[in-house]
Amino acid sequence: MGIAVAISILFFANYDHLRDKLAEKHLDGYSVYYYEDTDEYGRPYRAADASANSFSGKVILYLSQWVMI
Secondary structure: OHHHHHHHHHHHOOHHHHHHHHHHHHOOOOEEEEEEEEOOOOOEEEEEEEEOOOHHHHHHHHHHHHHHO
């Protein structure tokens, strides 16, 4: 039951906001750059380019994207 509740909360949460808040607090040298991009149908959306100073921080950011998928 707890796993189902956690998945529901993560599904409706804003990934960018969660990533930014947690990474700013726990990863040294975390920075994010937001920019406007378009999808294959020409619709605009906001994309993010997040980075960290350390290799382990970069791996954590990469793996967190796969966890959300």
